[in-house]
Amino acid sequence: MSEELRVSPIETRGVAGKRRFAMVVDTRRCIGCMACQVACKAEYDTPLGVNRTWVPYKVVGKYPNVKRQFLPRLCNHCDDAPCVRNCPVEATFKVEDGGFILQRYERCIGCRSCMAACPYNARFMLPSHRTYTPITNVVDKCTFCFHRVTQNLVPACVQTCIGRSRVFGDINDPKSEVSYLVANNATQVLRPEEGTKPHVFYIGADRNATEFGRDAYHKPEVMEPERSAFKRNFKI
Amino acid sequence: MGEYVWFHDVSWHASYAIYFFVIGICAGLSFLSYGSWLTPALRPLREKAAYGSFVLLALGGLLLIADLSQPLRFFNVLNPAYLSFTSPLAWGSLNIAAFGVASVLYVLALNKGDEARGRLLATVTALLALGLPVYTGYDLAVHQSRPVWNTPIMPVLFVALAVASGSAVGSLLAGANEAAQKVLHQYMLWSTAAVGVMLVSILGTTHYGGSASELTFMIMTTGTMGLIFVGAGILAGTAAPVALLLAPMGRQQNGLMLSALLILVGSAALRYALLMGPQQLQTLY
Ligand code: SF4
Ligand code: SF4
Secondary structure: OOOOOOOOOOOOOOOOOOOEEEEEEEOOOOOOOOHHHHHHHHHHOOOOOOOOOEOOEEEEEEOOEEEEEEOOEOOOOOOOOHHHHHOOOOOEEEOOOEOOEEEOOOOOOOOOHHHHHOOOOOOEEOOOOOOOOOOOOOEEOOOOOHHHHOOOOOOHHHHHOOOOOEEEEEOOOOOOHHHHHHHHOOEEOOOHHHOOOOOEEEEOOOHHHHOOOHHHOOOOHHHHHHHHHHHHHOOO | OOEEOOOOOOOOOHHHHHHHHHHHHHHHHHHHHHHHHHOHHHHHHHHHHHHHHHHHHHHHHHHHHHHOOOHHHHHHHHOOOOOOOOOHHHHHHHHHHHHHHHHHHHHHHHHHOOHHHHHHHHHHHHHHHHHHHHHHHHHHHOOOOOOOOOOOOHHHHHHHHHHHHHHHHHHHHHOOOHHHHHHHHHHHHHHHHHHHHHHHHHHHHHHHOOHHHHHHHHHHHOHHHHHHHHHHHHHHHHHHHHHHHHOHHHHOHHHHHHHHHHHHHHHHHHHHHHHHHHHHHHHHO
């Protein structure tokens, strides 16, 4: 029922005649090879220090029954995206046919309102130290590989995923693989309470990985030296 | 233990807090200048407050533009073809622009000694000045995923902070003028007390909230952030000046000056903590 509940006119899930792309990430199949992260970097020349997709993990369980719980992350291409609402110049916008949330780089003023609005850290400021692509100092994020999908290709991360953990397709099409997976499996979305209607669905995501950890207050020590060294050396 | 997270940065950095501080005093001074038309005791502050507000507006505007990563595209916000009215920032930019125009006209009228026009422009300027703290608070309040920010009380809190810090600067400007200080004493006392009440209410609801709120409460009340928020902002910058202003010493010039300075330190600390604290948790998500 809640899946059918449409509140905002911007939403296109279940609207006849419109495509609404979505991704299903089957975390049971993710082996944590990070090939998707590399493929995305290669596709977009995403500079050092920022990512459009990333694969964090948590070690869960008690010795000897422990495992790494991977949770591939990316922009959720929310159906009711707060980043779109917050952009003062419509540099962030929704493509009605497909539901992609995209950026107009030439218009973005770099106010970072969209970054503050996104509950998922999906957005980042493109640093000035970029190698080949002249687009710098504006906000960027995952595009669901708009340029590939409109050529009938799947996103680069999906193409490369060795475990077939990532599946992409039109969820408005009942015959698509994503529709089948969402209909036949228990799925989770990240932070559903924010009302953003995310369109990245997870199968088998552990709530340890999807919620704020109790340890959020104690920052993970292992990363702290690297994190501060990174911040010292790269101005983003 | 064995965990891999990515490096996320906060969206808005501390420079934004300086902007909040400057634009708050700018609005507060504008209220005082308007007040001088209604309360004769404030008459000596009329010009000083208007000029001060104008200078701070220029400074605040520059800070705001410099904080954009594409400062030269600032005019995109004023381009009617681009403007998106669902964004508080769009309203804010229009508000600042209109306030700037009204301030220039007001200062010109004051220079000319044009009483009738001055009074009208003082009203218009003060109304537009009200929009400055309202929009800055609203800018934070709309972010549904951020505890502390996401409360409708935020714009009201920013208005109270603007009145408090504007009156504090007014009190420092008024010097030995007893009549003006008497009025400013009341302004400082009630606006700072209102800030205190709202902070207690925000802290209470944050503490009672869900896991994100609970963790944000912990971040904001312990460690360095706790020192800034609770120590400098609430205790030294809100509770202490209210106590001082209620005491007999608070009616003397030294006591007033000390209260004004404490209020300024407190309101700067509060703006910093309210901006930065609620952003910390999400960098770990
Ligand atoms: S995940 Fe964030 S950036 Fe992506 S559409 Fe949703 S709110 Fe916007
Ligand atoms: S940073 Fe750019 S895309 Fe984001 S809200 Fe500001 S103008 Fe819009």
